[in-house]
Amino acid sequence: MVSREYEKLRPQLQRFCGCDMCRGDVVVYALNRLSPHYVSTRQGEVLTELSLDTDQERARLDVVLLEAFRKVSLAPRCGALPAQLM
Numbered sequence: 001m002v003s004r005e006y007e008k009l010r011p012q013l014q015r016f017c018g019c020d021m022c023r024g025d026v027v028v029y030a031l032n033r034l035s036p037h038y039v040s041t042r043q044g045e046v047l048t049e050l051s052l053d054t055d056q057e058r059a060r061l062d063v064v065l066l067e068a069f070r071k072v073s074l075a076p077r078c079g080a081l082p083a084q085l086m
């Protein structure tokens with residue numbers, strides 16, 4: 001779901017590098033700041049379940065993702081020039 005939101009927001013941030021490394025950094029940054037939702041099944045598997053059923057939850061994910069875009073863009077590890085996105 002973080003990846004899906006990434007793809008949604010990415011086109012709005014034209015100065016963002018968007019290479020694989022920067023994309024990965026944004027997704028990892030966002031995931032580390034979202035509270036995990038783990039559920040275990042009767043088979044002993046552990047699944048992650050992030051409910052985005054409400055506008056409020058989706059809005060929170062977008063806020064975290066935009067912060068990630070901003071942070072990564074200011075110091076891209078891939079060697080691209082730092083950019084101020086917003």
Ligand SMILES: [Zn+2]
Pocket residue numbers: 017018019020021022023076077078079080
């Ligand atoms: Zn990059």
